[in-house]
Amino acid sequence: MVIVMKPKATQADIDKVVKRVEGAGLKTHLSTGEECTIIGVIGDKKKIASLEMNMMEGVEKTLHITEKYKLVSRSFKAEDTVIDVDGIKIGGKHFAVMAGPCAVENMEQLTEAAHAVKIAGAQFLRGGAFKPRTSPYDFQGLKEEGLKLLRQAADKEDLKVVTEVLNHDDIELIEKYADILQVGARNMHNFELLKALGHAHKPVMLKRGLSATLTEWLNAAEYIMSGGNEQVIFCERGIRTYETYTRNTLDLSAVAAIKELSHLPIIVDPSHGTGRRSLVAPMAKAAVAAGADGLIIEVHPHPEVALSDGDQSLTPQAFNELMSSLKHFTKFMDKEL
Ligand code: PEP
Numbered sequence: 526m527v528i529v530m531k532p533k534a535t536q537a538d539i540d541k542v543v544k545r546v547e548g549a550g551l552k553t554h555l556s557t558g559e560e561c562t563i564i565g566v567i568g569d570k571k572k573i574a575s576l577e578m579n580m581m582e583g584v585e586k587t588l589h590i591t592e593k594y595k596l597v598s599r600s601f602k603a604e605d606t607v608i609d610v611d612g613i614k615i616g617g618k619h620f621a622v623m624a625g626p627c628a629v630e631n632m633e634q635l636t637e638a639a640h641a642v643k644i645a646g647a648q649f650l651r652g653g654a655f656k657p658r659t660s661p662y663d664f665q666g667l668k669e670e671g672l673k674l675l676r677q678a679a680d681k682e683d684l685k686v687v688t689e690v691l692n693h694d695d696i697e698l699i700e701k702y703a704d705i706l707q708v709g710a711r712n713m714h715n716f717e718l719l720k721a722l723g724h725a726h727k728p729v730m731l732k733r734g735l736s737a738t739l740t741e742w743l744n745a746a747e748y749i750m751s752g753g754n755e756q757v758i759f760c761e762r763g764i765r766t767y768e769t770y771t772r773n774t775l776d777l778s779a780v781a782a783i784k785e786l787s788h789l790p791i792i793v794d795p796s797h798g799t800g801r802r803s804l805v806a807p808m809a810k811a812a813v814a815a816g817a818d819g820l821i822i823e824v825h826p827h828p829e830v831a832l833s834d835g836d837q838s839l840t841p842q843a844f845n846e847l848m849s850s851l852k853h854f855t856k857f858m859d860k861e862l
């Protein structure tokens with residue numbers, strides 16, 4: 526349930542409402558908007574149904590939310606959430622670009638990639654140290670050594686780090702090196718991992734599952750938020766369809782839909798979304814037009830020798846050109862890049 530307070534409601538009115546709800550053994554979640562305060566109520570359905578709030582001082586109305594996800598929902602919080610990653614903002618007017626290789630391979634590769642993405646204007650260095658590969662014989666990542674390289678290369682260029690966490694046992698380790706924890710498409714349904722990330726201290730970038738509906742994706746974010754970590758960023762990375770020309774089908778309608786359904790920021794991954802280098806730039810521009818809050822793009826100094834995802838990785842030069850043209854698109858969409 527959501528309790529919408531009157532614009533003129535006083536702090537004392539709000540406190541009384543919260544006290545009554547919490548006194549009934551339910552949890553509250555406050556969002557203070559420019560117009561009014563909204564109090565979200567979470568907990569046992571029967572207890573919520575028996576609450577009589579409409580007559581209380583300062584209460585405008587109560588709304589019952591039928592969706593299972595609540596904290597994630599736009600009905601709970603009308604304003605866009607802006608995630609502050611150690612000074613770099615994502616959401617609202619702030620457009621974020623994360624770029625770098627699919628996998629951390631070695632210091633030379635990463636140093637070159639970090640320098641290239643920085644001068645092109647990215648704020649985040651991406652790179653997998655723990656890689657979820659389709660085949661067990663493929664490169665699985667450098668693990669902690671990769672995390673150290675990421676941190677070093679990023680610090681040298683004053684970039685933030687985003688990297689994937691595959692397993693809840695690794696969260697603590699990865700948090701030491703990364704600024705954003707990435708949940709990969711294959712793990713979007715890993716509820717134990719999501720629950721553990723609810724207690725993490727870093728923002729989580731939650732990729733859409735290979736065949737996840739928007740409701741499933743929103744509920745995955747609810748798992749993280751309900752654990753106490755409210756810093757969640759969605760990432761549309763394409764879904765499985767019957768099309769084989771592209772690696773996945775990038776669902777840009779999901780961007781506009783998530784914006785309607787949730788206050789959380791959403792970014793787009795046109796690299797995994799298409800699997801083809803030539804399609805990355807057009808889809809990156811389309812993502813901005815669809816209302817995305819950022820992009821995550823694979824960039825490799827030498828894509829032809831990349832240990833993973835070379836076919837979809839941009840060269841530093843192509844990334845630089847893309848960034849120059851993106852500035853026009855973000856400006857048109859009233860976003861700061
Ligand atoms: C990646 O970002 O390199 C990755 C493995 O992405 P996804 O989980 O979207 O396949």
Ligand code: MN
Nearest residue numbers: 627823833834
């Ligand atoms: Mn990849």
